[in-house]
Amino acid sequence: xxxxxxxxxxxxxxxxxxxxxxxxxxxxxxxxxxxxxxxxxxxxxxxxxxxxxxxxxxxxxxxxxxxxxxxxxxxxxxxxxxxxxxxxxxxxxxxxxxxxxxxxxxxxxxxxxxxxxxxxxxxxxxxxxxxxxxxxxxxxxxxxxxxxxxxxxxxxxxxxxxxxxxxxxxxxxxxxxxxxxxxxxxxxxxxxxxxxxxxxxxxxxxxxxxxxxxxxxxxxxxxxxxxxxxxxxxxxxxxxxxxxxxxxxxxxxxxxxxxxxxxxxxxxxxxxxxxxxxxxxxxx
Amino acid sequence: xxxxxxxxxxxxxxxxxxxxxxxxxxxxxxxxxxxxxxxxxxxxxxxxxxxxxxxxxxxxxxxxxxxxxxxxxxxxxxxxxxxxxxxxxxxxxxxxxxxxxxxxxxxxxxxxxxxxxxxxxxxxxxxxxxxxxxxxxxxxxxxxxxxxxxxxxxxxxxxxxxxxxxxxxxxxxxxxxxxxxxxxxxxxxxxxxxxxxxxxxxxxxxxxxxxxxxxxxxxxxxxxxxxxxxxxxxxxxxxxxxxxxxxxxxx
Numbered sequence: 001x002x003x004x005x006x007x008x009x010x011x012x013x014x015x016x017x018x019x020x021x022x023x024x025x026x027x028x029x030x031x032x033x034x035x036x037x038x039x040x041x042x043x044x045x046x047x048x049x050x051x052x053x054x055x056x057x058x059x060x061x062x063x064x065x066x067x068x069x070x071x072x073x074x075x076x077x078x079x080x081x082x083x084x085x086x087x088x089x090x091x092x093x094x095x096x097x098x099x100x101x102x103x104x105x106x107x108x109x110x111x112x113x114x115x116x117x118x119x120x121x122x123x124x125x126x127x128x129x130x131x132x133x134x135x136x137x138x139x140x141x142x143x144x145x146x147x148x149x150x151x152x153x154x155x156x157x158x159x160x161x162x163x164x165x166x167x168x169x170x171x172x173x174x175x176x177x178x179x180x181x182x183x184x185x186x187x188x189x190x191x192x193x194x195x196x197x198x199x200x201x202x203x204x205x206x207x208x209x210x211x212x213x214x215x216x217x218x219x220x221x222x223x224x225x226x227x228x229x230x231x232x233x234x235x236x237x238x239x240x241x242x243x244x245x246x247x248x249x250x251x252x253x254x255x256x257x258x259x260x261x262x263x264x265x266x267x268x269x270x271x272x273x274x275x276x277x278x279x280x281x282x283x284x
Numbered sequence: 285x286x287x288x289x290x291x292x293x294x295x296x297x298x299x300x301x302x303x304x305x306x307x308x309x310x311x312x313x314x315x316x317x318x319x320x321x322x323x324x325x326x327x328x329x330x331x332x333x334x335x336x337x338x339x340x341x342x343x344x345x346x347x348x349x350x351x352x353x354x355x356x357x358x359x360x361x362x363x364x365x366x367x368x369x370x371x372x373x374x375x376x377x378x379x380x381x382x383x384x385x386x387x388x389x390x391x392x393x394x395x396x397x398x399x400x401x402x403x404x405x406x407x408x409x410x411x412x413x414x415x416x417x418x419x420x421x422x423x424x425x426x427x428x429x430x431x432x433x434x435x436x437x438x439x440x441x442x443x444x445x446x447x448x449x450x451x452x453x454x455x456x457x458x459x460x461x462x463x464x465x466x467x468x469x470x471x472x473x474x475x476x477x478x479x480x481x482x483x484x485x486x487x488x489x490x491x492x493x494x495x496x497x498x499x500x501x502x503x504x505x506x507x508x509x510x511x512x513x514x515x516x517x518x519x520x521x522x523x524x525x526x527x528x529x530x531x532x533x534x535x
Contacts, residue, residue, distance in 0.1 A: 095341055165378040169441070172336050173391035173448055174368030183394050184380060282381075 035257050042255025052219070056241055057248060061256055063223055067136070067231030068263075070224055071215055072205050074140030075147065080197055082144075083151030090152070091159045092181055110149040116209040118146040123213040137227040139215020143204045150200055158192025159185060191278035198271035202264045208235040218244075234260045287312040287452065287482045288333060291348040295328055298342035302328045304506045305347070310499070315474060315483045317497035317514065319490055321534065324503040326486045330454050333484065334370040335363050351452070368395065370452040371445030376461050377437035379429035379444070384421060387429045387440055388412060391448035411443040415473060435466035439473065446477075453477065455485040459492065471496050490530060494518050502526045 004012065046060055053059030090107075094100040122142025132138040162185050170180040216236035224231045238256045241248050288310040295303040303325050310316045318326040331337045333349060335356060348355045356366050368391070379387050388408045392398045398407060408425070412418040417439045421432070429440055438458060445453060455474070459467040467489075474483060475496055487493050493500050493514060500514040502525070510517060510526045521527045528534055 163378075165374065165376065166380060168336060168339070168372075168374065169378045169380065169444075170390070170394075171339065172334060172367050172372035172374075173395070173444065174364045174366070175391065175394050176364050179394050183390070188381065 032261070035254055035261055037254075038250060039254030039256075039258035042251040043258060047255060048259070051221070056219070056237075056245055057252065061234070061237060061259065063220055064232040064234045064237035064256070065259065066223055067216070067220075068205060068234040070136050070227070070231065071139045071143065071211060071233060072201060074136055074227060075143035075204055076197065076201055078140060079144035079147045079151050079200075083148050084155045084193060086148075087152045087155035087159060088181060088186075091156050092177070092185065107149045107152050111153065113146075114209075115146060115207055116212075118142055119209040119212050119214060121145070122210060127214055133228070134213070134215060134217060134230045135228045136215055136224060136231055139211040139231075139233075140227070142210045142214045143207060146207070146210050147200050147204055150203070151196065154196030154200075155189070155193050158189040158196065161192060162188040191274070191282070195271045195275045195278070198267055198274060202267035202271070205267065206235055206260060206264050208239065212236060234263070287352065288484070289348075289350040290329075291350065293329075293332065293345065293347035293349055295325075295332055295337065295343065295345045297340065302506050303332070306508050308501060308508055308511050310482065310484060312482050313478060313480070314498040315478050315485060315496055317493035317500045318484070318486045318503060319488075319493050319500060319529070320503035320509075321529070322488075323505075325506040326501075326503045327456055329503070330456055330484060330486045331372075333452070333454055334367045334372050335361075336367070336372060338363065364395075368397075368448050369450050370454060371448065371450035373438070373441050373445060373453065373455045373458050375457045377434055377441050379432070379437050379440050381428065381430055383426050384429045384432070384440060385425040388443050388447050391444065395448065397448060407447050411447040412440075414446050414477070415439040415443040417443060433466075435462050435469065438462065438466075438470060442473070442477075446481075450481070452482045452484065455483065457486055457488055460488060467492070490518075502529060504529070 050060035126132045126138035170184045216233045217230045290308045293306040497514045500517040501511040502509045510523045
C-alpha cells in the first residue's frame with residue numbers, strides 16, 4: 001500500500017472529482033452542440049407549420065408536434081388530479097402502518113419500471129382490451145400511468161414541506177381536516193406541486209416507448225381531430241426519420257431532434273423559473 | 285364551579301404511559317397554570333383538553349374529560365365543535381402565511397360562522413382589540429402576518445382564537461419564544477382575558493405561574509402531584525416533590 005502525503009492525496013482526490021464532473025458535462029454539451037449545428041438550418045416557420053412531404057424527406061413536422069402536444073396535455077390532465085389526490089390521501093389521511101408503508105414503497109418502486117413495459121401494458125389494456133385502438137387517449141392513459149408514481153412522490157414531498165404547525169393551528173380553530181387541507185395545506189404545497197408537474201410534462205414529452213404501440217403511427221395524412229385518432233409524435237417521428245427512411249436529408253433529422261430538445265428544455269426551464277419565483281415569495 | 289373536570293384520565297403514546305390517572309377540576313374564568321419539568325405530561329394534558337392530541341399517531345386514552353358536564357371523549361362528540369369552543373395558542377407563534385386580516389377571519393370564514401363581510405370586519409376588529417393589537421395595526425390589516433414581531437404574532441394567534449368565540453383558551457408555553465418585555469405584556473393580556481375566558485396555561489416559567497395564575501397544578505412523570513391555589517403551591521406545598529421543584533432543587 002502506497003502512503004500518499006496529505007497534500008498529494010488532497011490534490012489527487014480534487015482532480016478525480018473535477019474530472020468526473022467534466023465527464024458528466026461534456027456529453028451534454030456535445031449533444032446540444034451537434035444537434036444545433038446540424039439542425040438549426042432546418043428550423044423555419046414552414047418546417048414547424050406544414051405537413052411532411054415526399055415520404056418525410058421534405059416538408060414539416062406539424063402533425064408530430066401537435067400529436068405530442070395533444071398526448072401530453074391529455075396525459076397530464078389525467079395523471080395530475082389522480083396523483084395529487086392519492087398523495088393527499090397517503091400523506092394526510094393514512095396512519096403509518098404496515099399496509100400504507102407497503103403502498104408507499106410500491107409507488108416508489110413503480111417509478112423504476114422500464115417504460116417499454118408500460119408501453120406493452122398499455123397495448124394490452126387500453127388498445128386491445130378496452131378497444132381504444134392506437135389513439136391519443138390510449139397513449140395518454142399509458143403515459144399517465146407511467147407518470148403517476150412520479151407525481152405522487154413529488155406531491156407528497158410538497159405536502160410534507162408545509163409546516164405541521166399550520167395544520168395544528170387550523171385544526172385547533174375547529175376547522176375540519178379536509179377544510180384544513182383545502183385552505184391551508186394545498187395552497188402552500190401548490191408551488192412544489194406545480195414545479196414537479198412541469199418537470200413531469202418535460203419528461204413525458206420525450207418518452208417514446210410508452211406511446212410506441214399505443215398512440216404513434218408512421219404517417220397520418222391529416223392533423224389529429226379527436227382523442228380517438230392515431231397520431232404522429234415527435235419522439236417516434238425522430239426515430240422514423242433517423243432509421244426507417246433511406247436518403248433522408250440530415251437536416252430534417254437534426255431539425256426534428258432540435259425541436260424536441262428545445263421543447264423539453266423550455267419546459268424544464270419554466271420549472272426552474274417557477275421554483276425561483278416561489279422560493280423568493282415564500283415566507284416560511 | 286368547575287368548567288373542566290378530568291376524571292381518571294390516562295393517555296398513552298403507543299406503549300408509553302404519558303398521563304397516569306389524572307383527576308383535576310379547573311375553575312371557570314380563572315387562569316390555571318400547569319408546571320413541571322420537561323416531559324412531565326403538562327403539555328400532553330393541555331392538548332388533551334381540545335383533543336388536538338388525536339392527530340398524533342399512536343395516542344389513545346381512557347377516562348373522561350368533562351367540559352360543562354359533557355365528556356369530550358364520548359364517541360358522539362363533534363371534535364370540530366369542541367375545538368371551536370376550546371381554542372389553543374401554541375409555543376411558537378404560528379400565524380398562517382396570509383394577511384393579518386385573513387388570519388383572524390380564517391376560522392369565521394372556513395367554519396362558515398359568518399359570511400357577511402360587515403360581520404366579519406366587526407369580529408376581526410373586536411378580536412384584535414381584545415388582544416390590544418388593533419390600534420397598532422389597523423392600517424396594515426392587508427400586510428402579511430409574518431412581517432409582525434413575534435410578540436405581535438402571538439397576540440394575533442390569540443386574536444385568531446378569540447374570533448371563533450371559544451369559552452376556554454389553552455396556552456402551551458405562550459411566552460417561551462418571547463423576550464421578557466413581550467412576556468410581561470402577554471401576561472397582562474391574559475389577566476384581562478380571564479374575565480371572559482377560562483384560561484389554562486402550561487408554563488416553564490414558575491414566576492409566570494406565580495404572577496398570573498389562580499390555581500397551579502404541579503406534574504411529574506405523567507402524574508398530577510399537587511393541585512392547589514397558586515399561593516399555596518409556591519409558599520406552603522403539601523408534597524415534598526412540589527417543594528423541591530418550586531424551590532429549584534430540580535427541574
